[in-house]
Amino acid sequence: MDDANATVTTLAELLQSPRPLTATAHSVFSSTPPPHRSTTCCVLTALPRSTVLVGTLTLPALSAPCSCLRFSDASATLCCDLLRFRPAALNREIRVTAWNFIPFKRHGCDVAHGLLEIINWRFSGTNQGSNAGDSLPLAPNCVRQSGARMRSLHGVVESVGPLFVVQCTMAASTSGLNSGSKVNLPGFSVQLMCCECRFCCSKEVLIGKLNESRKGHSFTKMEIVYFCGSASSWHPAITKLIDKRIVVSGLKKKLVYLTKEESREMYVTKDESALHVGSCSEKCMPSLKSEIKGKGECGSYIGVVKGAYMQGMVLELDHDVWLLLTDQLHTSMHGLRVGSILSVRNVHIVNPHFSWTKIIILGACIKTSIIVQSFSPCQTVCNVVFPSAGMLGKFIQSLPFSARLWVLLLVSSFRKKFDGILSDKEILGSKHKEGLVQMYASSLFPWSIFQTQVRQQIDSWEYFVDTNFLP
Ligand SMILES: [Zn+2]
Ligand SMILES: [Zn+2]
Ligand SMILES: [Zn+2]
Incomplete structure (x- = not known):
């Protein structure tokens, strides 16, 4: 000091x-x-x-x-x-x-x-931050009213989805706004492994539980907390709390429609929501799965970034593991520099069985969190990916992970091969027109490849429509 x-x-x-x-x-x-x-x-x-x-x-x-x-x-x-x-x-x-x-x-x-x-x-100064746990309101204009219908959850942060904007349909009861009117609401989802013990399930205030040992509780029930509206600015902070025990108070339980047919119960933050983090530094270790099957199962990985390719959409970790960031939700992170140590949580582990090389693909999806565990000591640049909203981006996202990597390799080899002959637009396509890469790739892939991906599309919540979201 x-x-x-x-x-x-x-x-x-x-x-x-x-x-x-x-x-x-x-x-x-x-x-x-x-x-x-x-x-x-x-x-x-x-x-x-x-x-x-x-x-x-x-x-x-x-x-x-x-x-x-x-x-x-x-x-x-x-x-x-x-x-x-x-x-x-x-x-x-x-x-x-x-x-x-x-x-x-x-x-x-x-x-x-x-x-x-x-x-x-x-x-700064003598102010070391209070040693009792940290408690902060999630909304800047927090209204402290302990409504009986408000719920609290005590759990371990398992995963944090990326931040994105969903279009919500206003509930009929909403005053001031026409019912059925659409609102763009930023937000992100957090998977919280919650305690189901009789204390934590009762109506009492849970903040004190953070000072108790973890052993007296049983974290067995996965709940989803949707941080929305002004609470959505908490995304970088909550991501840093992965594996930590937290209490979120002032939540409301809602039924949220992921598709027209599929709905799911989750907790949604309100103006009176608050976050509490215990003072003890215990980290709850993730349940490590011992064997890697490589069949697309969810897992975790820690590795050093050895290389960044294709505008940062492909990161090479430890020489034979390739992290694919093709869903365009993770690519805005600047700190994924060559030389940094990354912890990747809830990523799909795929062994593509390529004949030409032995590699493992880590496919990032909506539930994946990437945390920089140690900053790179190297003079390497930040990963700043330009957003591509063209047809090729959508096409790549419709493919299984091993095919995604193959298409990205195709992009870079076509660019080299047709350098000076074809424009980037002709190779990559545009918003409304297929480029050469997409035409070539789709002529080679069997149709069944697209159908296996349908379930994973649901993963991506692309059709997130909510009918009773806002107050
Ligand atoms: Zn408990
Ligand atoms: Zn930034
Ligand atoms: Zn997934």
């Missing part, structure tokens, strides 16, 4: 640097990368003086271009990611005592921006 003598650097100063940087508050700087990582990469340039950043950690604004946490000082605001996250750090002044800064430009925007990777931080 002897960072008192370190100079305070501003974000505006960082933004003037075209190069990625690393720094700590301690003058003895070790730039030796951890031994288990590739040392062939160029390590980040270290600032020669001991430096701290002083600023505030916040959730992203509701209509922000990406769902990263934000770090601001008086001079600027940057996207950030941090290790040892605590909800109590939100909206409070913190001192960042070790960090990486990776400059990048936002898609379609010329202003300098960057990602701040916060390796070490502490609360």
